[in-house]
Amino acid sequence: AEIKKIAVIAGDGIGPEVVAEAEKILKRAEELYGYSFETEHALFGGIAIDEKGTPLPEDTLKVCKSADAVLLGAVGGPKWDNNPKELRPETGLLGIRKELGLFSNLRPAVIFDCLKDASTLKPEVLEGTDLMVVRELTGGIYFGEKFRREGEGGQEAVDTCVYNVKEVERIVRQAFEIAQKRRKKLASVDKANVLETSRLWREVVNRIAPEYPDVELEHVLVDNCAMQLLRRPASFDVIVTENMFGDILSDEAAMLTGSIGMLASASLGEGSFGLYEPVHGSAPDIAGQGLANPIATILSVALMFRLTFGYDKAADAIEKAVAEVLDAGHRTTDIATDKSKAISTTEMGDLIAAAM
Amino acid sequence: AEIKKIAVIAGDGIGPEVVAEAEKILKRAEELYGYSFETEHALFGGIAIDEKGTPLPEDTLKVCKSADAVLLGAVGGPKWDNNPKELRPETGLLGIRKELGLFSNLRPAVIFDCLKDASTLKPEVLEGTDLMVVRELTGGIYFGEKFRREGEGGQEAVDTCVYNVKEVERIVRQAFEIAQKRRKKLASVDKANVLETSRLWREVVNRIAPEYPDVELEHVLVDNCAMQLLRRPASFDVIVTENMFGDILSDEAAMLTGSIGMLASASLGEGSFGLYEPVHGSAPDIAGQGLANPIATILSVALMFRLTFGYDKAADAIEKAVAEVLDAGHRTTDIATDKSKAISTTEMGDLIAAAM
Ligand SMILES: CC(C)[C@H](C(=O)O)[C@@H](O)C(=O)O
Ligand SMILES: CC(C)[C@H](C(=O)O)[C@@H](O)C(=O)O
Numbered sequence: 001a002e003i004k005k006i007a008v009i010a011g012d013g014i015g016p017e018v019v020a021e022a023e024k025i026l027k028r029a030e031e032l033y034g035y036s037f038e039t040e041h042a043l044f045g046g047i048a049i050d051e052k053g054t055p056l057p058e059d060t061l062k063v064c065k066s067a068d069a070v071l072l073g074a075v076g077g078p079k080w081d082n083n084p085k086e087l088r089p090e091t092g093l094l095g096i097r098k099e100l101g102l103f104s105n106l107r108p109a110v111i112f113d114c115l116k117d118a119s120t121l122k123p124e125v126l127e128g129t130d131l132m133v134v135r136e137l138t139g140g141i142y143f144g145e146k147f148r149r150e151g152e153g154g155q156e157a158v159d160t161c162v163y164n165v166k167e168v169e170r171i172v173r174q175a176f177e178i179a180q181k182r183r184k185k186l187a188s189v190d191k192a193n194v195l196e197t198s199r200l201w202r203e204v205v206n207r208i209a210p211e212y213p214d215v216e217l218e219h220v221l222v223d224n225c226a227m228q229l230l231r232r233p234a235s236f237d238v239i240v241t242e243n244m245f246g247d248i249l250s251d252e253a254a255m256l257t258g259s260i261g262m263l264a265s266a267s268l269g270e271g272s273f274g275l276y277e278p279v280h281g282s283a284p285d286i287a288g289q290g291l292a293n294p295i296a297t298i299l300s301v302a303l304m305f306r307l308t309f310g311y312d313k314a315a316d317a318i319e320k321a322v323a324e325v326l327d328a329g330h331r332t333t334d335i336a337t338d339k340s341k342a343i344s345t346t347e348m349g350d351l352i353a354a355a356m
Numbered sequence: 357a358e359i360k361k362i363a364v365i366a367g368d369g370i371g372p373e374v375v376a377e378a379e380k381i382l383k384r385a386e387e388l389y390g391y392s393f394e395t396e397h398a399l400f401g402g403i404a405i406d407e408k409g410t411p412l413p414e415d416t417l418k419v420c421k422s423a424d425a426v427l428l429g430a431v432g433g434p435k436w437d438n439n440p441k442e443l444r445p446e447t448g449l450l451g452i453r454k455e456l457g458l459f460s461n462l463r464p465a466v467i468f469d470c471l472k473d474a475s476t477l478k479p480e481v482l483e484g485t486d487l488m489v490v491r492e493l494t495g496g497i498y499f500g501e502k503f504r505r506e507g508e509g510g511q512e513a514v515d516t517c518v519y520n521v522k523e524v525e526r527i528v529r530q531a532f533e534i535a536q537k538r539r540k541k542l543a544s545v546d547k548a549n550v551l552e553t554s555r556l557w558r559e560v561v562n563r564i565a566p567e568y569p570d571v572e573l574e575h576v577l578v579d580n581c582a583m584q585l586l587r588r589p590a591s592f593d594v595i596v597t598e599n600m601f602g603d604i605l606s607d608e609a610a611m612l613t614g615s616i617g618m619l620a621s622a623s624l625g626e627g628s629f630g631l632y633e634p635v636h637g638s639a640p641d642i643a644g645q646g647l648a649n650p651i652a653t654i655l656s657v658a659l660m661f662r663l664t665f666g667y668d669k670a671a672d673a674i675e676k677a678v679a680e681v682l683d684a685g686h687r688t689t690d691i692a693t694d695k696s697k698a699i700s701t702t703e704m705g706d707l708i709a710a711a712m
Contacts, residue, residue, distance in 0.1 A: 090549040120481040120586055141497070141517060146552035153520030157556035160516055161497060164509030191600075193446040196502035200513035226582070226604045227611035230476055244547075247579045248604060255583035 003036040004309055007067035009060070012046040012089065013282025014292035014345075015073025021294035021349030022071060022301050028353040029305070029314045040067065044096070045075025045089040045282075055092025061099055069308040070100075070275040073297065074282035097137050101269035104171055105135040105246065106178070106303075107279060109253040112262055114326045115335055119258025121233070126257070128234040132182065133253055134175040135246025137267055139167045140197070142243050163197045163242065168204040174268075175240035176212040185216045185237035189225045189245055201242060222249070229253055254279050261293035261334045264300040266307055274308045276300040290344035293332040295322055298352055321355035359392045360665055363423035365416070368402040368445065369638025370648035370701075371429025377650035377705025378427060378657050384709040385661070385670045396423065400452070401431025401445040401638075411448025417455055425664040426456070426631040429653065430638035453493050457625035460527055461491040461602065462534070462659075463635060465609040468618055470682045471691055475614025477589070482612070484590040488538070489609055490531040491602025493623055495523045496553070498599050519553045519598065524560040530624075531596035532568040541572045541593035545581045545601055557598060578605070585609055610635050617690045620655035622663055630664045632656040646700035649688040651678055654708055677711035 008023065010016040026037050042060040049055050055075075064070050076089040085091055096102075110130045116123050144160030172188070179186040188205045190198035202219060209217050220228065222245045229236070229252055241249060254260050263279040278296030286292060302318040305311035330351055336342040343351070364379065366372040382393050398416040405411050411431075420426050432445040441447055452458075466486045472479050500516030528544070535542040544561045546554035558575060565573050576584065578601045585592070585608055597605060610616050619635040634652030642648060658674040661667035686707055692698040699707070 088549065094550070120477050122476055122478055125476040141515075142550050144514075148552065148556070151520050153522035155556070156518055156520035157552040158500075158516060158518050159497075159551045159553050160514060162512055162514050164507050164512035166509035191603075193444065194450070194498050195515045196504065196513040197515050200504070200511070223603045223607040226608040227616075230586075230608065230611045245604075247547075248582045248601075251579040252582040252586065252608065255586045260583075 001034050001036050003038050004069070005067040006037055006039045007064045007070045008039045008041045009044040009070060009072045010041065011044055011073040011075040011282060012077050013074055013284040013287040015045075015075065015282055017287070017290070017292045017345050018278065018294040018297040019071065019073040021345060021352075022297040024349045024353045025298050025301050025318060025356070028356050029311070029318075032317070032356060033311070033314050035311065035314070044072070045092050046077050046080045048092065049080055049083070049087050049089065055087070055089050056095040056099075061096070064096065064100060069273065069304050071297075071300065071304065072275055072277035074278065074280065076282050077284040079284075094142060096275070097267060098143065100273070100275065101138070102267035102275055103136060103138045103167070104174055104268045105137040105250075106266045106268065107133045107135065107250040107254065107263065109133065109250070109257045109263060110259070111257050112259050112326065115259045115262065117258075118335060119256060121230070121256050121258070126233060129257065131233065131236040131253060132178060132238050133246055133250040134171065134178060134238060134240040135250055136167065136171045136242045137246075138243075139163050140243035161195070161197050161244075163200055165200065165204055168201050169208065172205050172208055172240055175238055176208065176215055179215045179238040180212060183237040184214055185218075187218050187220050187225070187236055187239045189220050189222050189239055189241035189249065191222050191245075192219070193221065197242065225249055226252060229256060250279075261332070262295045262299065264296050264303050266300070266303045268307065272308050274304065276304040290346065291333045292345045293334045294345050294349050295332075295352075298322065298349070317356045318352070321352045324355045325351045357390050357392050359394050360425070361423040362393055362395045363420045363426045364395045364397045365400040365426060365428045366397065367400055367429040367431040367638060368433050369430055369640040369643040371401075371431065371638055373643070373646070373648045373701050374634065374650040374653040375427065375429040377701060378653040380705045380709045381654050381657050381674060381712070384712050385667070385674075388673070388712060389667070389670050391667065391670070400428070401448055402433050402436045404448065405436055405439070405443050405445065411443070411445050412451040412455075417452070420452065420456060425629065425660050427653075427656065427660065428631055428633035430634065430636065432638050433640040435640075450498060452631070453623060454499065456629070456631065457494070458623035458631055459492060459494045459523070460530055460624045461493040461606075462622045462624065463489045463491065463606040463610065463619065465489065465606075465613045465619060466615070467613050468615050468682065471615045471618065473614075474691060475612060477586070477612050477614070482589060485613065487589065487592040487609060488534060488594050489602055489606040490527065490534060490594060490596040491606055492523065492527045492598045493602075494599075495519050496599035517551070517553050517600075519556055521556065521560055524557050525564065528561050528564055528596055531594055532564065532571055535571045535594040536568060539593040540570055541574075543574050543576050543581070543592055543595045545576050545578050545595055545597035545605065547578050547601075548575070549577065553598065581605055582608060585612060606635075617649035617688070618651045618655065620652055620659050622656070622659045624663065628664045630660065632660040646702065647689045648701045649690045650701050650705050651688075651708075654678065654705070673712045674708070677708045680711045681707045
């Protein structure tokens with residue numbers, strides 16, 4: 001089979017541990033389906049700051065650019081939290097998104113049956129929740145000009161939020177297309193009653209909507225969306241929104257599933273290239289102890305198979321294997337009710353690989 | 357007693373109905389405690405657009421400025437949603453905040469015992485939740501320069517987020533002082549890993565913190581806060597944040613209490629002047645039918661008594677009366693389990709006035 005190149009970025013904290021389990025899954029897929037993966041590891045985030053003096057070394061970017069997909073563990077930790085901007089893991093994250101043109105971040109938020117009780121929401125409210133946040137990832141206030149200046153009220157700081165028609169169009173089209181393949185409902189989230197960028201956003205959405213007549217569209221103000229996610233999570237299908245709103249709402253949506261250790265995400269650009277990573281962070285407090293849950297990273301491989309490689313059969317097999325292992329009662333510490341019976345990161349990876 | 361002047365802005369939708377009940381409470385407080393209130397009604401929001409051609413008429417501003425406090429019902433509705441910016445109720449809201457110097461918005465989110473089950477969160481998670489969001493209200497991206505321009509990707513829209521040291525200092529000091537009178541915990545919410553305004557915000561908070569050694573301070577990133585509100589709502593005491601984050605998080609916090617028809621808010625400036633209003637909106641779908649819940653507006657009067665007039669005894673009496681009436685099982689439709697037994701807006705107002 002054609003060799004697929006995967007850049008592997010383990011990162012910080014529990015990153016290396018969960019990525020190691022995901023690599024087992026890649027190996028297992030090679031055995032089972034005759035695929036060939038060529039993985040190349042690269043430094044990124046805190047560890048790259050420590051070893052190379054920058055969160056996103058040129059080498060790493062080169063490895064990513066010559067790959068078909070990137071698998072990322074997690075980056076960051078208190079060690080680098082007080083660094084100047086250029087020496088922070090987050091700066092690397094923003095940089096890699098921009099450099100690789102990853103304008104779209106897909107974050108599915110689903111309920112795992114066996115984890116229903118892990119949510120702080122009532123099970124009857126969660127019932128049937130299966131939504132996807134499509135977050136614009138390379139525009140808006142994260143990437144606009146930022147500076148300090150002297151003003152009448154002392155020093156002042158400025159951030160600029162900019163969106164152009166093209167940026168809005170491409171993410172909104174993608175969201176409509178995703179909705180077409182799901183339950184055909186799209187909620188576009190903005191603050192059009194106050195922000196100019198939101199008014200542009202809404203204009204573009206309304207202009208494009210007639211091209212997707214089978215998709216039911218609603219506009220939701222961001223503050224209202226933060227409420228409705230709590231009140232009627234199951235009523236959402238696809239939510240599309242700008243960078244900062246997407247950051248906040250996708251985390252809220254992830255948390256309400258109660259399954260944050262289980263959620264995968266994909267960051268996409270034009271074409272089939274994508275970066276795949278778990279939604280959870282680097283959890284430095286439990287790093288190196290075999291306590292991390294590798295499932296979100298393993299499910300990120302399934303997303304990669306489906307969205308970048310078109311390996312749907314293998315993607316299905318991974319997801320089915322995860323469900324089976326959970327149904328058989330196996331749990332890592334984070335999701336175990338009886339912590340004394342919890343299995344380790346590697347045990348979980350082995351079980352899922354075996355179940356494929 | 358000294359005459360207190362109150363500007364009364366009924367507004368749109370259910371605004372007039374709920375404000376009428378709050379005025380009953382003012383009358384009752386005059387009878388019981390010998391206070392004197394002089395109320396003056398003014399047009400604002402949608403109705404002002406219809407009758408005066410602007411959401412915030414000069415007259416209304418004058419009435420507010422010559423008053424000691426403002427009582428506001430609710431504004432807005434679909435009728436005005438597609439108007440140009442200058443003819444939208446929201447523009448009036450932003451204008452009145454700026455013109456009256458209301459830089460601080462206090463939104464208590466508490467659980468009413470009898471409404472515990474109304475929340476979509478599990479009762480054991482909500483247990484003990486009693487938090488206050490202190491939202492900066494006249495700065496940030498809501499008020500920064502906004503415009504369109506032509507760029508390489510077609511037309512682009514720009515919003516500017518600006519904060520100066522003075523603006524951050526005054527709201528943060530107020531939040532520390534509020535925390536001192538409560539459980540002495542303050543969560544300052546920002547996105548300091550990405551935004552320059554957030555970095556300025558955090559610097560100011562850290563510089564001021566040593567002046568309030570009795571208050572335990574934590575910095576929480578806004579995306580993380582959206583999650584933690586769901587995971588551990590009871591662990592928050594006071595949350596202070598900038599305008600846009602406060603908009604989103606205060607609505608999330610309000611919704612998780614399950615008591616959104618019951619929550620009051622205060623917008624304050626320098627000195628004792630304040631604008632008081634329910635957290636809920638104008639609910640045009642149920643307007644004029646006697647279905648609205650007046651409790652949030654009545655509790656806004658209690659807040660006004662406490663924060664602007666120092667009428668603590670009467671404020672306590674109002675809050676006690678509300679609790680008594682609820683404990684006796686009286687419910688408006690929105691909070692009734694058995695809708696057929698629900699009482700009307702005016703009946704609820706009468707019962708609370710009588711119970712004072
Ligand atoms: C670390 C930070 C820059 C990042 C973001 O806000 O984009 C993170 O919160 C995320 O959501 O991936
Ligand atoms: C109507 C809108 C401008 C307003 C805001 O966002 O400030 C509202 O959502 C609020 O929270 O009071």
